[in-house]
Amino acid sequence: MNLHVGRKLMRIREMRGVNQEVLAESLGMSRQAVSKLEQSETIDEIMLSRIAKALNVTPDQIKNFTEEGVIYNIQNNYDNASCNQGPNYQGTFYLLDEYKKEVKENKKLYEALLKEKEEQIVLLTKMLESK
Structure with missing residues (x-):
């Protein structure tokens, strides 16, 4: 289930609207180092915790991230919302x-x-x- 944590990190970062430079600055590293992390299949727990804190998520949310989970969340939280109340x-x-x-x-x-x-x-x- 923890296949390519770097790609999951990248997707979460993108979904949060954070670019590599901003994440790098909050972690005290270069943009290239963040890019390298996003290309890594695994990330050590300490670094993963720091990244998670910077992105305001938990390390488990990064490890267990799936596109299907996001779609499921959107469908269940927004599709069933009442539209009769107007915008x-x-x-x-x-x-x-x-x-x-x-x-x-x-x-x-x-x-x-x-x-x-x-x-x-x-x-x-x-x-x-x-x-």
Whole structure:
């Protein structure tokens, strides 16, 4: 059942939307080292535990991963969901609204920092001119 753990790792990484560089950075290694791990049939337990933690899964989920299991999970959790309630975009829009608020707040903070920096430059210029 543990055939080619590296390929399973690669599929889980891809499904989680994580590229090799991001995974490599979180593991403190190079992208090439992650690529080599994904080509390995076996991965030692310590490294597998570190990878699992970085991908927010368990080592057993990596070892026992199958495409059929993913399809089964999707079918049983989403196909049987009630569609009569209409689309539920509230979560997505909520996150988008929160993101927009954060962007506006960051913009305000950036503008305040720029203003403060300009005031400091004016003050330093006046101090230099008075000498």
